[in-house]
Amino acid sequence: MTESTLPTPDEIKQAPKVALHDHLDGGLRPQTVIELADLAGYTGLPDRDAAKLGAWFRDAADSGSLPRYLETFDHTIAAMQTADALRRVAAETVEDLAADGVVYAESRFAPEQHLRNGLSLDEVVEAVNAGLREGEERAAVAGHFIKVGTIVCAMRQNLEPGHSLRIAELAVRHRDTGVVGFDIAGPELGFGPDLHADAFKYLREQFFRFTIHSGEADGPSSVGAAVLNGADRLGHGVRIIEDIDLTEEEPKLGRLSAYVRDKRIALEVCPSSNLQIGLAGDIADHPIQKLYELDFNITVSCDNRLMSGTSMSRELGLLVDTFHWDLSDLELVALNGIDAAFLPHDVRDAIADQIINRFVDLRGDEEE
Incomplete structure (x- = not known):
């Protein structure tokens, strides 16, 4: 493939995308962090200039350590302790994803981290779901189609007896109002999926889908434990x-x-x-290309757009520039994503048709 046939930045942005791994508390706009921190009376922000604060999040996350990376969330979570704040963050998340060409996303968060001001677990979930619906409506007004589901996470380092099971029950309780899946988040090494086996057993009994963070900060044994516990997808997994x-x-x-x-x-x-x-020194050394060549079921997401200073278009652009992915590659990972989405079959098919049609338009394919 020649450089001239690679997708342009504009084509990458126009391409329909599916984001399955996007943390709500890792994707805030820097200005929103500042404004919500002020409303919350939180004075611990490292900077009050939006541009400088965004740069601080990126620099602090560039530590080479997952635990240090996770510490950056102390600031965003502190600003997300009321229903209004959660609704705003959720709505803006949808707007930002839609403006970047995302047609389906799953936004994940841990309700237990948003209880400091007296909200109940159910109230947290209801506020986020309300914000996501508001964001979908705003995106539609702006001319963007997007559908967003919620993944409820339990923090894997919280080993209080029955804790992750209670969070799994919370997710199932809201399965008909926007929650599409469950996950365990937090430090992977030393807190394997087996510690939460009762939650995963319950989810299987409820025929409720779930993903498990694995194969990022820990190796194949973590992936194996996720698979043995019934994970439908692997969070990272590389x-x-x-x-x-x-x-x-x-x-x-x-x-x-x-x-x-x-x-x-x-x-x-x-x-x-x-x-x-x-996990790798630079993008050229990242395992994604080898796994892709070996025909693993690859999807691409941002994880935390604020902490990584990124977007879906930027992530795909890195793969285009480094591994010479073309529009067909971008289409395949988008279709992989919608096929793996925690959605009813008919809804997945409808969005897949839209993805295919939009790539046809991008390539200028002639109709048969």
Whole structure:
């Protein structure tokens, strides 16, 4: 492929996108953080200039450490402790994703982190869902189609007996009003999925879908535990590459990596975020290309748009520039994403048709 046939930045932005791994508390606008912090009486922000604050989040997240990366959320979470703040952040999240060409997204957050001002777990979920619906309406007025579901997370380091099960029950309780899935978030190493096995058992009994953060800060054993607990998708999952022998001319997949690939378990890959915690030295060394070439079920997301200073267009642009992905590659990962989405089959099909049609228009394909 020649440089002239690669998608332009404008084409990348126009391309329909699916974002399955997007943290609500990691995607705020810097100015919103400042304004909500003022309303909350929070004085711990490292800067009060929006541009400088955005740069601080990016720099602080570039630590090479997941625990240090997670510390940046102390500031955004402090500003998200009322129903009004949660609604605003959720609505702006949808607006920002839609303006970037995202047609479907799943916004994840941990309700337990937003209880400091007296909200109940249910009130937190209701506020976020209300904000997402408001954001969809605003996007429609602006001429953008987008649908957004909620993934409710339990913090995996909270080992209070029955805690993650209660959060799983919360997610199921709101399954008909916007919550589409469940996850465990937080520090992966040392807090494996098996610690929350009762929650995953309950979810399977309720026929409720879930993803599990795994294969980012911990290796294949974490992925294996996620799979054994029934994960429908893998949050990140890219360290599955360590279960593949790449020393020979033909890569040899291990039992786990072969199972993940052959079962078509989707990987929620977030390139920039992975680089920030030291998973690879630069994008050229990121496992995504090798996994893509080996036909793993790859999806692409941002993880935390504020902390990574990124967008879906920027993430895909990195892959275009580094690995020479073309529009067909962008279409495939978008279709992978909608196929793996926690949506009813008919809704997935309808959005997939829209994705295909928009790529046809971008390529200028002739109608058959």
